[in-house]
Amino acid sequence: MDADFSHNPDDLIRLYNATANEGGDLAIGSRYIKGVNIVNWPMSRLLMSFFASKYVKLATGMPIHDSTAGFKCYKRKVLETIHLEKIQFVGYAFQIEMKFKAWKHKFNIKEVSVIFTDRALGESKMNGSIVYEALFGVLKLRLKGLPK
DSSP: OOSSSOSOGGGHHHHHHHHHTSOOSEEEEESSSSSOOEESOOHHHHHHHHHHHHHHHHHHOOOOSOTTOOOEEEOHHHHHHHTGGGOOOOSTHHHHHHHHHHHHTTOOEEEEEOOEEOOSSSOOOOOHHHHHHHHHHHHHHHHHSSOO
16 A cells, blocks of 8 residues: 555455455556546546556457556465575566566465545655656566566
8 A cells, every 4th residue: 555645544444355365366556447536636647657568468368457556455375486585676667566476376366446536745756767667667567477
């Protein structure tokens, strides 16, 4: 969960229930399951995020609508299996890498529709190197299959 007040804490119980009661190993608070559920983002940022998720889905084959989402609930066994210390990406792409590893290990991933509101505090860390890492890192994930 982001600490900038862009995620609604009331949605935490829905993510928890998706893992605790509905068979999910990873629950993703998805902005893109039911159209686009984003409030107060500039159109350029919204389009970049939306098409980034489409690109990841196409490039990797992951059946996830919101691969860059930061609002998630993991079961412990997922985090132990994907070995957090071996996550290679440092920008937003680490969100993609973690989901990719969970998917490749055949964990059950559930997406829960949420409404994302632009941050109330703080600033975006988005920059050119983060975009570069995401664009080419996704291809690297696909080519390598399953990074250890």
